[in-house]
Amino acid sequence: MATGITAVVLCGFFAIAATYLLAAHLHPAILISAILLLVATLSTQLLHSFARQKVLSFRPPKATLIAQGFLTYGPFLFLGRAWLGMPGFLAASTLLLLPAALAWPLFAAEIVATDVIVSELGVSPADIAYTTVATILTALVVYGLSRLSELVKEVDDSRAELARLAIAQERLRFARDLHDLLGYSLSAITLKCELAYRLVPRQPDRAQEELTEILQTARQALADVRTVARGYRDMSLAVEASTAESMLSMLGVRTAVSLNCGELPTAADTVLATVLREGLTNMLRHSKAENVEITGDRIGEVVRLSITNDGVGRTGRIPATDATGSSGISNLTARVGEHGGRLSAEIREDGWFALTAEIMLPASEDTLQEQQGALA
Template identity: 55%
Template sequence: MEAAHIWRSGNLPPRLAVTITALVLVGFFAIDGSFLIAESPSAWQFSVAVLAFLAILVLQLSHSFPRLLPRLYRYRYWTLGTQAALCFVPFVSFRLAWLAMPGFLSASALLLLRPRFAWPLFGLIVVAIDALLFHFGAGWDVVYITVQAVLTPLVVFGLSRMAEMLGVLYRSRAELSRLAVAGERLRFARDLHDLLGSSLSAITLRCELARRMLADAPDKARQELTEILGTARQALADVRAVSRGHREMSLSGEADAAQSMLRAAGIGAAVRLDCAELPERTDTLLAAVLREGLTNVLRHSKAGQCDITAVREGANVRLTMTNDGAGRPGRPPVGGGIHSLRRGVEAAGGWLTTRALPGDRFRVDAVVPLPEGAPAASTGRARPARHDQRGPAPDGTGLPRPAAEGPAVRHDLAPRAARALTVAALVGYVLLATAWAMSAHPSPRTLGEVGVFLLALLGLQLGHSFPRTTPALAPYRLWTLGLQAVLTFLPFALFGEAWWGLPGFLAGSVLLLLPAVPGWPLFAAVVASGALGLWLVGDAMGDIAYATALSSMTGLVVFGLSRMAELAVELHRSRAEIARAAVTGERLRFARDLHDLLGFSLSTITLKCELAYRLVPDRRERAEQELTEVLRTARQALADVRTVARGYRQMSLTDEAESARSMLAGVGIRTALRLDCGELPTDVDTVLATTLREGLTNMLRHSKAERCTITAEREGRTVRLTLANDGAARPEHGPGPDTDSGSGIGNLTARIRAFDGRLTAGHRQDGWYQLCATVTLSARPA
């Protein structure tokens, strides 16, 4: 399935949702306008109807897309009342020709009101429509219009809410990445100070001692220099170990990262690693080949599928990357990096080839021999790279994998809501087709046969709309599309006027399964074929025009809801992966900065200490000069460590609170913010900002909040920060703070205690979950 044209643009899905929803709204109004014209209204009635149509359309757009008309949305409850009047008052003049308008009122109610008010109002509107139908004597049309009265608002609500959910997911994944990087920076700052601060302090003290001993006790000075050398060498080794630890590559890590990046780019990925544990050099070399190959796929091809395999073949390991987007003939997507890696592979005794394959496919092969004594190949099953297992990530980040869906992520309903709305819309269209068949008064047997065909079409459409649920059918999508076409048009010959056929399902599937170039012309052809089928079985021209317009809108709705449901699921699954990728980038940057900042200083200290050690017996003045240089370098290095640590640690409570309010508004959480603590010392400001950030992270991960309050107030020499939300479930064994070790709430507790403060977390009597941090301004951290 090729969806890359949608997935590759970060802003396209929300725009696509707006466009499809607007087209569907205009289509509904066009259909209802045709009914009105059929009633032959007078000129003034037609003018009033057009003005009312336009007013309802503008109001519906403001309710569906608040960012489109933000000033109008501020008065949404007044506009909802205005829409209610416009939807029901015109019944006095237009009678049944106005029946579709209350459906938009139902959609607006679902969009603007809380569920406990919206759904009862939705039901009342449907009942009111049925009452009007019976009042005007609509006959069998009662069933059809009732189904439509339920389906229309669900479609409008689904498309509108889906666009909003996708926008929220796009914003939240960036925010989660920021939070993950911020947490990693705090850990870096702590580790940096713990790792090197004491070593550099020890070097400084011993160097001062050795310089004083040069004149009276040169032997003891040399002993001190020996100790300094050992400390400096160990510190340099620590720096290099940290740097290597963050820079090392592994094939399994690169494979998992590749799968995440391909999925994020809308490219299907199949990854299989069956090569057991590899020697470090071989593992790094193949990982580099995989990374470069992935870069070429993302930059230079139009791939829809990429397959990655790594297997042992005797004494060799073969890595293969195949994609279906080679591009123009004669221009294989190979960058200069591949040519450099080819030399590295050949230097290891292997070979690397790139070649185009039939069917516009491209393949990269790398074969590297294993050194003697390498572990034997695994006899178990192949291990596909995965992202849904617990435990450490295989990418070397040290972060845990995202846990399987469960209570911790139950609050994020966007993917499930997307699927539920799409299924509800599909079922609604099947009911609409059933009502169409009933209006022809078929025999019970014919009606049952029509139902069987409709259920078969529904099953096929569910498979096309949710390909993740039927992966085994992926190679046969064109066959299932052909079967859907047969089941759509063949019953015209069997059931005559009782068959509408749901050509909109087939039109939507064409857009879902085929590339855009043939997809849109075939979409039009399917809709036209449906109209032709209705004409051949003798339906009236008015019914044909209505069914044709409805089929067009059905196809757009099926395509839009299905595609956006898939995007919602994909974005939901990729958020943790994106955050982990952001952390990985921060680690690489930190490793580079650490080596550049301290590697040279520690090397200088080591060399000068060795020189001073040799100069002590014969040239003490020169030795003293060298020790003075060592002292200066050590002090500068220690200052650099503290500067970096402060640079990572310094934060502002005001900035963090404003960022929190903006981010929470983006994910639909109403926030009340009040900071009344004045200017704070830098260290207090930082620890409170860190507490707010960590509390916010926990709230996003573990609650279903709709409202949140953030307050900071000053009482004498005490500052109290409070973060509360209404969405945290009570634990089975009573409330209690999260005290896990590391950079979470438990770690912050120790920090706040250093300010003679206190951190508490738990449920209040009103059911809200509250995190409260209290610090004393006169205290200073130990």
């Protein structure tokens, strides 16, 4: 969008310049030549405005700036005042392509050169002042819009890179945990199996002891696998929400957090924190949200967590849900289901995407006593 706005503004400036040429009542041959020069200048300016973005597959050489200089000042010889709108674009390109230490002195020199040319055309001092201000404003507006669109692109790329880094870090964690937790256990199982295999014919009692140890080691390895697969035991919803708010703020996403769940059992707290982390991970991978709302409420023994964002319409696609085969959402659905709850994902009427998890908490002793009293 930023790139499109910049291109539209540039084309609008040159359209105004074209009206000046039409109003000058030039000879048809000269008018056609002037229009062609205007198109060439516009093409050069677009090249310079998007020079540092990935819109183009190459960086324009400094020679194009020299070419724009000839396109800017040369036509004054036969077009006169009808060409007064062009120096501002050359000044903007100078700021965009050259280092600041060189660009700003050249910028001032181009403004002065424009004033000299205008004075040679026999205009009044008031017109010279107007032309000077108009040239400076045109240059700064074009420079500002071009830099803004460039920065927007850089922020968008950085945001995508942060999402990729988060995924890579999780993969590294998984690989590291597998190596640290299972490497020793599997090696021990292998060695003990070989030993038991050799002891069976000669020392069956000793082989039985080794098999018992192998069974214990295998059970521990299975527990380690579950630990790695879950990876989020003893997580806190409040801590995860605070971390998410800080991370999204650094990414430029406006985040509103409202948690009114009270103190939760460890298992329920971990499940909801996992839902929050996975939901935000999917959001960063599949959408370009600018606003996120995280709300948590508790009504009796039911806890409801909702994660909503406005990023669906900006990508033209719906974030992955279990219906599309997303293993992350499918795993969350299964884990929430273990707590007697449900997970839902939908696009609301206002266009926001909502991921909602509801779980049932174990009944407290007071609740059980009230239920028993009601039955009595």
